[in-house]
Amino acid sequence: MLIGSQTPQWHGPSSRAAVGSERIRRLQVGFEEIGNLKLSFTAYCNPGNFLRIAAKLLPWLWGSTAFAFALGLFGTFAAPPDYQQGETVRIMYIHVPAAWTAMLAYTFMAVSALGSLVWRHPLADATQKAAAPLGAAFTFICLVTGSFWGRPMWGAYWVWDARLTSVLVLFLIYLGLIALWQTIEDPSRAARAVSIMTLVGFINIPIVKFSVDWWNTLHQPASVFRMEGSAIAGSMLWPLIIMALAYTLLFVTLHVMAVRNEIMRRRVRRLAITLAAAGEPAIARMSSAEVAS
Amino acid sequence: MVQHGGFIVAAFLVTGTVLAGMIAAVLIDYRVQHRTLRHLLLDHSDSRGRI
Numbered sequence: 001m002l003i004g005s006q007t008p009q010w011h012g013p014s015s016r017a018a019v020g021s022e023r024i025r026r027l028q029v030g031f032e033e034i035g036n037l038k039l040s041f042t043a044y045c046n047p048g049n050f051l052r053i054a055a056k057l058l059p060w061l062w063g064s065t066a067f068a069f070a071l072g073l074f075g076t077f078a079a080p081p082d083y084q085q086g087e088t089v090r091i092m093y094i095h096v097p098a099a100w101t102a103m104l105a106y107t108f109m110a111v112s113a114l115g116s117l118v119w120r121h122p123l124a125d126a127t128q129k130a131a132a133p134l135g136a137a138f139t140f141i142c143l144v145t146g147s148f149w150g151r152p153m154w155g156a157y158w159v160w161d162a163r164l165t166s167v168l169v170l171f172l173i174y175l176g177l178i179a180l181w182q183t184i185e186d187p188s189r190a191a192r193a194v195s196i197m198t199l200v201g202f203i204n205i206p207i208v209k210f211s212v213d214w215w216n217t218l219h220q221p222a223s224v225f226r227m228e229g230s231a232i233a234g235s236m237l238w239p240l241i242i243m244a245l246a247y248t249l250l251f252v253t254l255h256v257m258a259v260r261n262e263i264m265r266r267r268v269r270r271l272a273i274t275l276a277a278a279g280e281p282a283i284a285r286m287s288s289a290e291v292a293s
Numbered sequence: 294m295v296q297h298g299g300f301i302v303a304a305f306l307v308t309g310t311v312l313a314g315m316i317a318a319v320l321i322d323y324r325v326q327h328r329t330l331r332h333l334l335l336d337h338s339d340s341r342g343r344i
Binding site for chain 1: 295296297298300301303304305307308311312314315316318319320322323326327329330333334
């Protein structure tokens with residue numbers, strides 16, 4: 001029974017309800033923020049927005065790539081010769097970053113393939129199609145420069161070593177993916193087939209990376225990315241890192257340009273189909289190469 | 294004379310050629326696509342730029 005001014009002081013359910021509602025409000029705010037993030041990410045992935053952003057980014061990317069290459073090449077020839085390899089060590093400054101970029105390009109393609117298969121996003125299709133020839137070119141550089149280094153150091157241009165063989169397999173996978181893109185005419189069907197093959201082929205990336213640890217190989221083990229830290233002297237490590245940055249920037253720059261080309265190619269194809277369906281005779285003037293995706 | 298200089302020069306030449314080739318290929322492709330797209334848009338659009 002309550003007497004006079006005595007009022008019940010409830011700290012139980014009512015305060016718990018207040019805390020609960022505050023938590024719900026915070027959760028709602030959180031979801032809204034996530035929703036906004038998703039919206040902005042989707043907006044960035046829109047091909048039209050990509051073209052606008054690419055136009056603004058490309059001059060900066062070209063500038064930074066040229067600067068990084070100039071600095072990296074200076075470092076390559078300013079670095080001291082190796083006590084065992086002599087001047088031949090300079091090949092490493094173009095060989096190792098090519099290998100890293102080749103694996104980076106494939107990893108990027110695998111992520112795009114996932115985006116292509118899960119979200120069916122056309123930009124994901126374009127990004128993986130654009131990355132394949134670039135990745136193949138970097139793998140080719142890695143193989144050829146490695147051969148030129150191997151001849152004076154190992155006495156052979158090529159040995160069927162686990163690392164060399166797995167990189168050759170990577171190159172063949174790249175060629176296979178490029179061929180598959182050309183084989184299927186419909187871009188969305190081609191993207192699905194290529195995405196599956198890309199994800200299956202991704203198994204080769206850890207094999208390339210860890211082949212020198214898993215098997216007894218002629219190729220030397222990892223000397224930069226190691227648990228114990230880098231085994232390379234600082235005067236030789238920094239030019240290597242700058243060259244790796246230059247290669248990565250070149251890949252990003254060329255990739256942005258190639259994605260832009262791919263978006264334009266798809267627009268040309270769509271326009272050509274629309275005009276052909278409308279019975280435009282002028283479409284006959286275009287070569288099949290221009291219309292083909 | 295640098296020991297194994299020929300291999301070093303060959304490696305740098307191949308790398309430079311491949312990188313330059315990549316850049317040229319992407320630029321030529323851009324030119325082709327841009328010209329084709331412009332050709333299609335100019336020849337088949339109305340005064341408001343619609344196809």
